[in-house]
Amino acid sequence: MRLANGHEIPEFHVISAPNWASVLAITEGDQVVLVRQYRHGIAAASLELPAGVIEVGETPLEAARRELREETGYVSEHWEPLVSVATEPSRHTVQAHFFCAFGARAAFEHSPDESEEIELVTVPKRELVELVLRGDVVHGVHVGAILLAESRGLLAR
Amino acid sequence: MRLANGHEIPEFHVISAPNWASVLAITEGDQVVLVRQYRHGIAAASLELPAGVIEVGETPLEAARRELREETGYVSEHWEPLVSVATEPSRHTVQAHFFCAFGARAAFEHSPDESEEIELVTVPKRELVELVLRGDVVHGVHVGAILLAESRGLLAR
Numbered sequence: 001m002r003l004a005n006g007h008e009i010p011e012f013h014v015i016s017a018p019n020w021a022s023v024l025a026i027t028e029g030d031q032v033v034l035v036r037q038y039r040h041g042i043a044a045a046s047l048e049l050p051a052g053v054i055e056v057g058e059t060p061l062e063a064a065r066r067e068l069r070e071e072t073g074y075v076s077e078h079w080e081p082l083v084s085v086a087t088e089p090s091r092h093t094v095q096a097h098f099f100c101a102f103g104a105r106a107a108f109e110h111s112p113d114e115s116e117e118i119e120l121v122t123v124p125k126r127e128l129v130e131l132v133l134r135g136d137v138v139h140g141v142h143v144g145a146i147l148l149a150e151s152r153g154l155l156a157r
Numbered sequence: 158m159r160l161a162n163g164h165e166i167p168e169f170h171v172i173s174a175p176n177w178a179s180v181l182a183i184t185e186g187d188q189v190v191l192v193r194q195y196r197h198g199i200a201a202a203s204l205e206l207p208a209g210v211i212e213v214g215e216t217p218l219e220a221a222r223r224e225l226r227e228e229t230g231y232v233s234e235h236w237e238p239l240v241s242v243a244t245e246p247s248r249h250t251v252q253a254h255f256f257c258a259f260g261a262r263a264a265f266e267h268s269p270d271e272s273e274e275i276e277l278v279t280v281p282k283r284e285l286v287e288l289v290l291r292g293d294v295v296h297g298v299h300v301g302a303i304l305l306a307e308s309r310g311l312l313a314r
Contacts, residue, residue, distance in 0.1 A: 001197055003274050014198050015172070017248075039246035040158055041171050046246045085297030087245055089196035089203045091174075094245075096297055117160050133308055140242030140253055144301030147308060151290055 016093045021063035022051035022142070024082060024149050025074055025101040026157075031122040033072050033104060038117060047121060047131075048142050049098070060084075060097035068101065072120050073108040076101035083148050087141050098145040100154050125155050173250045178220035179208030179299070181239060181306050182231055182258040183314075188279040190229050190261060195274060204278060204288075205299050206255070217241075217254035225258065229277050230265040233258035240305050244298050255302040257311050282312050 001012040025033040039046040052067040054060055061079060068074050082098040123131060129150050137143050149155055158169040182190040196203040209224040211217055218236060225231050239255040280288060286307050294300050306312055 003195065005274050007274075012197060038160065039243075040169060041249040041251075042243050042246040044246075046243070083292070083300075085300060086196075086199050086203070086295050087297055088249075088251075089199040089201075089296050092198040092245075094198075117162050117164075129308065133305070135240070138243050139246050140244055140298035140301045142301075143240075143242060143305060144297045144299075147304035148290070148300060151286065151304060151307075 014091055014093065018053040019060070019095045019097065020051055020053050021060040021067060021097045021099070022049045022145065023064040023068045023079075023099045023101050024049050024146065024154070025068055025072070025076060025104040026125055026155070027074070027104045027106075027122070030125050032125050032128050032155075033068070033074050034121040034123060035071050036119040036121050042138070044138075046139055047137055048139050049145065051096075051142075054097075061099060064097070064099045064101075068104070069108060071118050073106050074101075074104045075107040076104040078102040080154075082152075082154070083145060085141060085144060096141055096145075098148075100149060102157065128155060171248055171250060175210040176217070176252045176254065177208055177210050178217040178224065178254045178256070179206045179302065180221045180225050180236075180256045180258050181206055181303065181311070182225055182229070182233060182261040183282055183312070184231070184261045184263075184279070187282050189282050189285050189312075190225070190231050191278040191280060192228050193276040193278050199295070201295075203296055204294055205296050206302065208253075208299075211254075218256060221254070221256045221258075225261070226265060228275050230263050231258075231261045232264040233261040235259040237311075239309075239311070240302060242298060242301060253298055253302075255305075257306060259314065285312060 050071040054063040087094045207228040211220040244251045
């Protein structure tokens with residue numbers, strides 16, 4: 001890698017991994033749909049928005065819809081993009097695409113992969129930010145997406 | 158890896174990398190000190206809070222103080238922890254530790270590593286959230302830390 005100032009770094013490793021999509025889904029009853037699952041990187045459970053890798057041939061929105069359905073059994077007809085961010089731009093190519101889904105309703109039993117153990121957690125939307133402020137969400141990118149939704153007034157609709 | 162439900166994943170890769178520290182520094186003149194630099198993972202420039210890897214033997218706070226000084230030339234005597242988050246808990250061990258520094262002042266010429274090309278950017282603290290809302294910060298974890306500082310009233314002090 002050569003910087004614009006001419007400095008060369010002989011060996012610099014960039015990690016390519018699939019992009020992922022995630023959804024802040026608000027139910028007809030003003031609950032937000034979250035998932036709690038074991039995360040091996042931190043060797044602990046993590047409370048997050050439903051999320052998952054974008055499969056080949058899927059758009060980010062299609063992936064977010066599928067992950068919401070698979071991980072929670074919820075569906076929604078009213079989707080809006082929230083934000084797309086880099087998860088670790090110094091060394092990772094990964095982009096995370098967040099959406100908001102409104103008027104979500106439980107339509108299926110949730111059917112996570114066998115490799116996923118997912119606990120469905122719903123919280124009143126007016127308590128979501130408080131939950132973040134007290135540190136219950138440890139995934140920094142999800143913290144950003146949730147507070148961005150709040151700043152944009154999407155939790156007050 | 159074996160999940161609590163008994164399902165075994167024969168091969169699961171976790172990426173260990175150093176933790177990092179970062180600082181939202183507010184100057185005596187109510188400016189926030191940011192840095193813009195080329196990020197190879199996304200092959201683009203990224204506007205971020207000053208941040209860097211925690212060296213062996215350093216505490217997160219010591220690393221944040223050093224990075225602020227090296228990347229921007231600013232120092233501060235008034236530090237508070239802001240938040241510690243996981244950057245990608247599914248596969249990464251990395252924790253990012255954010256601090257707020259108040260009453261910061263320029264004390265040195267900034268002296269980034271030769272491998273870093275860093276542009277110092279200061280913005281009025283009352284414009285920081287607007288800058289995030291319009292998408293000028295693409296690093297999702299930094300978005301989270303900045304909006305958390307706003308939610309906690311730290312930008313209004």
